[in-house]
Amino acid sequence: MSRLELGVCYYPEQWDKSQWRDDAKRMVDMGLDWVRIAEFTWGLIEPERGRFEWGWLDEVIGILGDAGLRVMMSTPTAAPPKWLVDDCPEILPVGPDGRVRGFGSRRHYCFSSDIYLTEARRITTEYARRYGENPFVRAWQIDNEYNDHDTVLSYSNAARTGFRRWLQDRYGTIEALNRTWGTVFWGSLYSDFDQIELPISLVASPNPTHALDFARYSSDRVRDFNRAQADILRRFAPGRDITHNFMAGSFEFDHHAVAADLDVVGFDSYPLGNLLGSSLSDEDKRRYLRTGAPDYQGFHCDLYRSQGRGRMWVLEQQPGPVDWAEKNPSPADGMVRLWTWAAFAHGAQAVMFFRWRQAKFAQEQFHTALLRSDGSPDQAALELAQVAKERAALPEVTRQKAAVAILLDYESIWAADILPHDDAFPNAGIFRVWYAGLRALGVDLDFVGPDDDLTGYSLIVLPQNMIISPDLAKRLHHSQAKLLIGARAGSKTVDMWTPENLAPGELADLAGIKVIRVESLPDLAGESVSLESTGTFDFKGWREVIETENQVIAHFVSAYRAGSPAIVQSDRAMYLAMIPNGPLLRAILIKALTWAGLPIRECGPDLRVTQRGDLGFGFNFGAAAQVLPDDENRQYIVGTSEIPSYGVSVWKWK
Structure with missing residues (x-):
């Protein structure tokens, strides 16, 4: 796809079924094309082992599809159900403090658990068999936000066992490991792979090669977990795009390796949620408090577009104040529109907003959405309507290779x-x-x-x-x-x-x-x-x-x-x-x-320009208007050479 497609993350299970049909109609009326669903539904679909209750999800998919929406189905492995945790408590992750991280939130599984990998394959197969060739289900998301809540590195018994196997495969002999790790230093030699522990709770810092190998091992477990589900989806859902929503700012596993098994690389974009915890100066944090740093989203769009071999989607776009940061300011009016067009300019094929309606119970009640919890439209819905109208004027273009x-x-x-x-x-x-x-x-x-x-x-x-x-x-x-x-x-x-x-x-x-x-x-x-x-x-x-x-x-x-x-x-x-x-x-x-013989276009702190195909884009992250260095060969499609505060201009060359 080379036109901007729009979508939303929807949790129909959190709302009375009498609202579903009206929700679908309103989504279409807003100009939405996609709906992402079901990433946290395992316990609802399989309330006890082997007993499945598909009826409500079948109905939702039918309602959405009949309304003209395409469905992105999710595998539900980011939140294993309580009965599975009770049956197999060893699937739970263990933090660096040695404490087991328990049930009641999400991401409560250990990538090293072979038991959980078997269960993940099983439930993914069930979902894929049921919906893999459903005409309304046009794409799949695997799991949800690997490493959210710092869950890539787990220090469980399963991780210790798996790490020892991984080391034996890598080095072959314990003598080779000792040479490579330099265990002669501080006399820390090993005589058997079963002696090797995980690199935590030490008096001083761990051997650096030991620690790096554990990071490599842990990254490989994420890749293997993702690949196992991707293989199942390719078998039962032929022709459907497969993606995962990477977390912006996460470097704890090798995203290049995981992306190699995906058709589209997705990520979740929260420019304000990640601002105050960044390394920017207090002056810059104050300057961009309601816009996000000008290059936060562009960085991740370019990174994941590159890893996706040109195919990248924003699978969660911040619509307003979030609920999970230390402080949660509102974006300036116009910024949701700006972020959406900036994502497209940097190569996004689709942008999905998180979420459809603000939750009225449980953990995310303060996280804004397109609609408030009473169903009234919030600011993001107004800006979405503007984007949906503007995209009709833009020709189809693709992002070119950079210099x-x-x-x-x-x-x-x-x-x-x-x-x-x-x-x-x-x-x-x-x-x-x-x-x-x-x-x-x-x-x-x-x-x-x-x-x-x-x-x-x-x-x-x-x-x-x-x-x-x-x-x-x-x-x-x-x-x-x-x-x-x-x-x-x-x-x-x-x-x-x-x-x-x-x-x-x-x-x-x-x-x-x-x-x-x-x-x-x-x-x-x-x-x-x-x-x-x-x-x-x-x-x-x-x-x-x-x-x-x-x-x-x-x-x-x-x-x-x-x-x-x-x-x-x-x-x-x-x-x-x-x-x-x-x-x-x-x-x-x-x-x-x-x-290197490359051109320079000075932008200043608040203005950013970029190019997608034959289109040029200008974005103003500042409170004062910015004037583009105009020339007679530009024909503006959106805006003019003077970009107002938090505004967007789009042009093509005559």
């Missing part, structure tokens, strides 16, 4: 959390900051993983890629792209060892440098970088001492080794020996884009 890619590797993020060297090391936050810096310069972006095709890009950016395999280094070399390489890149092997040639390890030839020392500095250190022909800029935190015979384009201004290289440029790469932010990052990005 710039960001390389995001989940294992490098886990590795830096395990071995930070700096308690304030920004880690995953570096990706967001660099992405925002590039978007503020008008750059459209793709994301790539370490196993993806890297050809065809003019510039590949490596903000934090601590682990670089020989294969990845080889493919970066053959990509012919210019490389902007952040500090710590290649500083660890896949086994979490320091490379034989020191950092940046496999990237040494491309970068033309050797890191001989690293340090992390407190804010009071007052360090600066002098960038040639540009100026002197402050930075804080991470700093490296490097040797090079290549061109040095920036030097450290410091009481310690003043004048040592801060940025080195070879024929293919710029390497940064520090973590830049603010004006320094902006200056570096401009230099890298210019070096």
Whole structure:
């Protein structure tokens, strides 16, 4: 699909059946195309083992389909029923404190439980057999928000048993594990795989390779759980799209790997819900309190579009105040419309709003929806109506491949959390900051993983890629792209060892440098970088001492080794020996884009522009009007060259 499709998350089981038919009619009248249902219905459909009550769900699907809506059915495995927990309490997850996490909420299962995997396959098969070829059920969502409530890492007995099996498959012999983990350090050798425990409740930090392997194992269990259900759906629901709703801001498992088994990659977008807990300054949080950070949604749209090989849906779009953050402000009027069009501009094929009607009981009573609990339309419904009207004027277009890619590797993020060297090391936050810096310069972006095709890009950016395999280094070399390489890149092997040639390890030839020392500095250190022909800029935190015979384009201004290289440029790469932010990052990005021969479109803090096919989009996240640098070749379809506060403009070129 290349036109914007609209949908809503619906919980008919929470409302009297007398409302269902009217709900369906109102959805169609609002311009909705899709309805997502049933992700928490296992206990309703199977109230006791082997006894199924399908009647009400059959009726709902019929009502929705007869009204002209397409149904996205969900597998209900995110909330196993109480009878199953009572029969098999070992399926429950265990937190890092060693305590079992109990029934009464959701996500109360352990990915390592083979018992639960068998039960998940069983109930998925039942749902798929019943609705797989139903003409109204046109897509499937597997489970719901892997890692919500921090549930990827479980420290259960099942996890310990599964981890030991995984290690034996990986290493073959305990001697190989001891060598790879370096257990001679602190005399922590093992003589059998059954001696290995999970990396928690230790006196000091765990062996870093041990901890990284447990993160890898846990990620593999998510992939296997997702794949098991996807295989069942492909068998019983041929021709239907299969998706999962990833959580924005989650890096605890490898989304690249899980996405490979999906037809469409979905995610849940809550720009305000995630604002106050972000690393933005208080000034920026105040500035964007009612809009969300300008690049929050774009980051995740571009990430999941890339992982979906061009196919991405927003499966939950924030409609108003949420209920789960520390504080829950209302979005400015117009922002739900802006977020919807921004998602489309960044490649979304569909946007679904969470939810249809605000709950009047249980945990989410304060979470707003398209309708209030009494059925009256809330602000989001008014903005949805505007979007539905505007989309009729837009031609069908697809998002094109970008000239710039960001390389995001989940294992490098886990590795830096395990071995930070700096308690304030920004880690995953570096990706967001660099992405925002590039978007503020008008750059459209793709994301790539370490196993993806890297050809065809003019510039590949490596903000934090601590682990670089020989294969990845080889493919970066053959990509012919210019490389902007952040500090710590290649500083660890896949086994979490320091490379034989020191950092940046496999990237040494491309970068033309050797890191001989690293340090992390407190804010009071007052360090600066002098960038040639540009100026002197402050930075804080991470700093490296490097040797090079290549061109040095920036030097450290410091009481310690003043004048040592801060940025080195070879024929293919710029390497940064520090973590830049603010004006320094902006200056570096401009230099890298210019070096790669790419255009720069200055946007300022509140304006964002992007392109989808032959359409251009402008979005104003600010309280004051923003004026686009207009030209005579633009023909505006929505709005004008002056974008009002929280407004949108769309144009095509004549």
